Amino acid sequence: MLGYQRLDVYQCATRLLAHCARLSQDTPKGYASLADQIRRVSLSVPLNIAEGAGRPSATDAARFYGMARGSAMECGAILDAFAAVGGGDAASLEEARVLVVRIVEMLTKMCR
Numbered sequence: 001m002l003g004y005q006r007l008d009v010y011q012c013a014t015r016l017l018a019h020c021a022r023l024s025q026d027t028p029k030g031y032a033s034l035a036d037q038i039r040r041v042s043l044s045v046p047l048n049i050a051e052g053a054g055r056p057s058a059t060d061a062a063r064f065y066g067m068a069r070g071s072a073m074e075c076g077a078i079l080d081a082f083a084a085v086g087g088g089d090a091a092s093l094e095e096a097r098v099l100v101v102r103i104v105e106m107l108t109k110m111c112r
Helices: 008-024 032-053 058-085 090-111
Strands: none
Touching: 008 032, 008 058, 008 090, 032 058, 032 090, 058 090
């Protein structure tokens, strides 16, 4: 197992990715770009966490954790957009939002 795979934030990010992949399949007609965006941004979160964990300096790692944090926040906004246009079910959206909050909290500390 690689070091980043043991991080709670990484595990949460991969769970968020799975939620977002399922949500993207329940996109209202006319919002294909929203589905594409949630797939891309939710993939960006765990990838940036893994890259940050592999960086040799704390400053460099913090930069990648900051990018992951920004992507997680964007993911939260897209979840709000999904709710606004009637995509996904309320329970799935809420589970994903809870993960976003946990991820952002952890990454905020890791960026410092």
